[in-house]
Amino acid sequence: MQKTKGYLDMELLRFTTAGSVDDGKSTLIGRLLYDSKAIFEDQMDQLQKTSEQRGEEGINLALLTDGLRSEREQGITIDVAYRYFATPKRKFIIADTPGHIQYTRNMVTGASTANLAILLIDARHGVIEQTKRHAFIASLLQIPHIAVCINKMDLIDFKKEKFEEIRSDFKKFSSRLEIKDVNFIPISALNGDNVVERSKNMSWYEGPTLMHLLENIHIGSDHNHVDCRFPIQYVVRPQSKKYPDYRGYSGRIEGGVFKKGDEITILPSGFSSKIKSIDTFNGPISEAFSPMSVCMTIEDDFDISRGDMFVRENNQPDSKQDIDLMVCWMNTKKMIIKGKYTIRHTTQTARCIIKDVKYKIDINTLHRKEDDKSIGLNDIGRISIRTTKPLFVDSYRRNRNTGSIIIVDEASNETVGAGMII
Amino acid sequence: MSSYNLTHLKELESEAIFILREVAAQFEKPVMLFSGGKDSIVMFHLARKAFHPGKIPFPLMHVDTGHNFPETIKFRDDLIKETGETLIVKYVQESIDRGTAIEETGPNPSRNGLQTITLLEGLEEGKYDCAMGGARRDEEKARAKERFFSHRDEFGQWDPKNQRPELWNLFNGRKKIGEHFRVFPISNWTEMDVWQYILHENISLPSLYFSHKRKVVNRDGVLLAKCEYITLNKNEKWEEMDIRCRTIGDMTCTGVCMSEANSLEKIIEEVASTRITERGGRADDKRSEAAMEDRKKEGYF
Numbered sequence: 001m002q003k004t005k006g007y008l009d010m011e012l013l014r015f016t017t018a019g020s021v022d023d024g025k026s027t028l029i030g031r032l033l034y035d036s037k038a039i040f041e042d043q044m045d046q047l048q049k050t051s052e053q054r055g056e057e058g059i060n061l062a063l064l065t066d067g068l069r070s071e072r073e074q075g076i077t078i079d080v081a082y083r084y085f086a087t088p089k090r091k092f093i094i095a096d097t098p099g100h101i102q103y104t105r106n107m108v109t110g111a112s113t114a115n116l117a118i119l120l121i122d123a124r125h126g127v128i129e130q131t132k133r134h135a136f137i138a139s140l141l142q143i144p145h146i147a148v149c150i151n152k153m154d155l156i157d158f159k160k161e162k163f164e165e166i167r168s169d170f171k172k173f174s175s176r177l178e179i180k181d182v183n184f185i186p187i188s189a190l191n192g193d194n195v196v197e198r199s200k201n202m203s204w205y206e207g208p209t210l211m212h213l214l215e216n217i218h219i220g221s222d223h224n225h226v227d228c229r230f231p232i233q234y235v236v237r238p239q240s241k242k243y244p245d246y247r248g249y250s251g252r253i254e255g256g257v258f259k260k261g262d263e264i265t266i267l268p269s270g271f272s273s274k275i276k277s278i279d280t281f282n283g284p285i286s287e288a289f290s291p292m293s294v295c296m297t298i299e300d301d302f303d304i305s306r307g308d309m310f311v312r313e314n315n316q317p318d319s320k321q322d323i324d325l326m327v328c329w330m331n332t333k334k335m336i337i338k339g340k341y342t343i344r345h346t347t348q349t350a351r352c353i354i355k356d357v358k359y360k361i362d363i364n365t366l367h368r369k370e371d372d373k374s375i376g377l378n379d380i381g382r383i384s385i386r387t388t389k390p391l392f393v394d395s396y397r398r399n400r401n402t403g404s405i406i407i408v409d410e411a412s413n414e415t416v417g418a419g420m421i422i
Numbered sequence: 423m424s425s426y427n428l429t430h431l432k433e434l435e436s437e438a439i440f441i442l443r444e445v446a447a448q449f450e451k452p453v454m455l456f457s458g459g460k461d462s463i464v465m466f467h468l469a470r471k472a473f474h475p476g477k478i479p480f481p482l483m484h485v486d487t488g489h490n491f492p493e494t495i496k497f498r499d500d501l502i503k504e505t506g507e508t509l510i511v512k513y514v515q516e517s518i519d520r521g522t523a524i525e526e527t528g529p530n531p532s533r534n535g536l537q538t539i540t541l542l543e544g545l546e547e548g549k550y551d552c553a554m555g556g557a558r559r560d561e562e563k564a565r566a567k568e569r570f571f572s573h574r575d576e577f578g579q580w581d582p583k584n585q586r587p588e589l590w591n592l593f594n595g596r597k598k599i600g601e602h603f604r605v606f607p608i609s610n611w612t613e614m615d616v617w618q619y620i621l622h623e624n625i626s627l628p629s630l631y632f633s634h635k636r637k638v639v640n641r642d643g644v645l646l647a648k649c650e651y652i653t654l655n656k657n658e659k660w661e662e663m664d665i666r667c668r669t670i671g672d673m674t675c676t677g678v679c680m681s682e683a684n685s686l687e688k689i690i691e692e693v694a695s696t697r698i699t700e701r702g703g704r705a706d707d708k709r710s711e712a713a714m715e716d717r718k719k720e721g722y723f
Contacts, residue, residue: 012430079585081566082559084612091430093610105587112589220427234443238476246475252440252591257426281471289426293439295474306447330587344592347447406592413596415586 010086013219016095016110016117016143018134023120024151028189029083029096032211035196036085080110089215104137104363104378105330108418111141112404115219118210123152123162123186127169129364135170136363139177140326140380140420142400144222146182147213154188158201176366178397181217185210223290224399228256228264229317230310231346231392231402236295248279248295249304254346254401255394258296258310259287266302267309267319267392273298290401307348309392317392317402324358324384324422326396327375331409331416335375335383341416342408343387346401351388351410358382382422396420431619434611435468440591441570441607442472445552446479448595449603452552453545456482456509458494459670460627461556463501464616465608467625470505481508483553485541487533487672488515489651494670497628512544531651532674542578545602552595552603560612570609576600613668614693621686630667633684637662644677 017025083094095110097103111117117138121131138146148170156162163186174182185194186205193199196211208216233251258264262275276297277284288294296310311317329335335354343352357373360381375381396403407417428436445452454469456462469478484498502509514536517523522543523536545553559566569585571593586594595603608616620627637648637660646652648660651674665678666689683689 010430011427012433079567079582081563082610083566084560084610086612086614091612091615109587109589113591223426225426233440234447234473236473236476240475240477243475248475250443250472252436279474281474291433291436292428293436293443293472342596344594400590404590404592406589406594408594408596413594413598415588415594418587418589 010089010091011219012091012093013116013214013217014093014095014114015214016097016107016114018097018107018110018117018119018137023122023130024189025096025120028118028120028149028151028187028195029094031189031192031195032092032094033083033085035192035211036087080106087211087215092214104133104380105328105418107134107137108141108328108330111137111143112400112418114141114143115222116145116147116214116217117143119146119148121148121150121166121170123150123156123166126166127173131170132173132366133363135174135177135179136361136366139174139179140328142178142397142420144180144219145217146179147210148182148184149189149210150184150186151189153186153193153199153202154191158186158193158199160202160204163205183207183213183217185213224255224401225257225289226255227315227317227394227399227402228258228310228312229254229290229346229392229394229399229402230258230264230296231348232304232306232308232310233347235305246297247301248297249310250293250295251347252293253288253290255290255399256312256315257287257289258294260284263313264298264310265313265316266304267311267316268390269302269304269308271300271302272313273300273302275299307346309346311392317394319390319392321387321390322355322384323387323391323393324382325405325419326422327381327383327407327420328418329375329377329379329381329416330418331414332377333409333412333416334377335417337373340410342410343385343405343419344408345391345393345405348389348391350391352385352407355384355386358384383419385419393421395422431615431622434608434615435471435619437610438465438468438607439472441593441605442469442554444593444595445554445605445607446473448593449552451548451550452480452554452605453483453510453548453550454478454480454554455541455556456484456498457556457671458484458490458498458628459556460616460620460631461558461608463625463627464611464619465554465556466501466507467623468607470507478507480554481510483510483512483544483548483550485537485544486511486513487537488513489533489649489672489674491628491630491647491667491670491673491676493628493630510544510548512540514540516540517543532672534672534675537672538578545578550602551597552605554605554607556608557606558611558613558616559606559609568606568609570606571595572604572606573597574602574604578602580604614690617686617690617693621690628670630670631689633664633666633682635662636665636678638665638678645679647673647676647678649673 081096083096085092097106097110119134150163150166167184186202187194194209198209230253231251232249236248236250238246260275260278265272276299278288279295337354340353343350359368359370360372394402403421405419406415409416514533517540518525523539569588638645639658639660663680664682666681667678683692
């Protein structure tokens, strides 16, 4: 199997799968896990035992992902479950989310960190409302790659015409969305056609299998390596004998590439300085890029703290207090217009007031409802907020890290909203 | 641009370091739980990296059941001496003496469950508002739905159906007085990732992880190491075998496996070809299908 050395060169791909039980999502995940040997014998034994106890025929792979007792009892997935598998080329993290309309918030959560989304379409039913909803969320969350798997091809006799019809329906619909890279794959998750092994039943299909796509799709450009953004997370001050005056600014690079000697501008002060060193536990390095966690020192002695940001003088984020965003609401308590909330953006914490709801989106038809300003659980809408202090923001489209915020209810402390800056 | 790519281990490392720094920034008095097992050793290594060249800005806490492998305790004490970091030890025995915990009886009494009581007492006593642990989502299915930042109420309980959504890299550590958080920096690591990282970073481990000869008893398919806390049942006997530990916990419930892997490379080969999960050897998980979920709800790690 994996050679020691090979494994050390592997990349990480995070993907999300949205869908309901009926479209074969669990079977597909089960197949990916099983064919990559990520399901172990004792898990299989337990699955078999539980399936038998419940009087089910064969092994129910959905039981593998339904981790909580209440989920197993009700036979539904109610939360995002994370699954892991690896092939000699890549390590994969699956955010497995339920696809029902009432679980939009889970889909959004799973999509927020994904490089790729698998959208499952039942070949017998074609593009349905649920497909549109999933595609819309994938586009809203700017998932860089989409794999549309047209499943259950075995039930339509592996017909090329039907596959092409669904593909063209999807394209027609998705032309209204911002989807960058779409791949269409005809599969049968149950029998394994075009999942890991190439199908013998669809010789007309010349594209990659799903596994081939997952292993080879180019993810090197998924991170922004253009706009330099380094939000200060924590100031390292050892005050030790060996490092009496060391003052390091630690954090994760959320965009661009920083090099030793680079001129930087510090926000919000606007002061300029130069990067003196980029330090790690294993010694100094000459450059660092997104998403590396590093610690930098600079030439000058300024007062810099958590929430400040290192950028380039000629490439700065917007510094503003009036912000427009698309919001997905995640709590049963509705959003209160004129209400005050705490928000988190990069390493900043601020408060905000919800000034206005511009419109709500009907996630099935994608229509903008301008007269409906009520944003409740699982609703998506466009809002404007005013913050207590300036945030250093990019549009979400340009940078997912500096373009996203979460909204926190100040009474319950719960995360109630996810915002994408326009 | 293609040179600006991280390997999966570097990306996981960067994510864990980000979480550790976020804990130091968001909480007033965090503590890192340390069991002496490989996952907590890796987490400790990551914490040293996160705050280098400074010291780790929080102490470690070990909940000692008194039933540890002696090798674990020696390793723990040597590590602390070598790195100069701070360790707090809380003893399950003290909870038993106070009467807040009651010792199990029978042929296989385990103090594993009692750890939760001592842990919660330790957190309350030290007024810690965040406890970091080395749990991973691939270990057990109830853990697959755990957040990085996991909220606990004033009783230390986990409410799996009412977890806060966690998006992007934005972590919400807000809480009421008396509540605390559990944070899991290596949530996204698998057993294989941990071993590969240990090899890559040349991290030293207790000798228990490598193949050695030891007397064991086979109890219901789980191999338990000989110690004074285990009484043999009828028809059971101690047998000497070449074994190693895949996980390290309380001696009464940590199953060991037959293995001749005596180097990291050989262990990695073994992990790659094994068909049993790591916790497949844990007697504490075999008590029922939702054993882990139930213990976690009460405040277990």
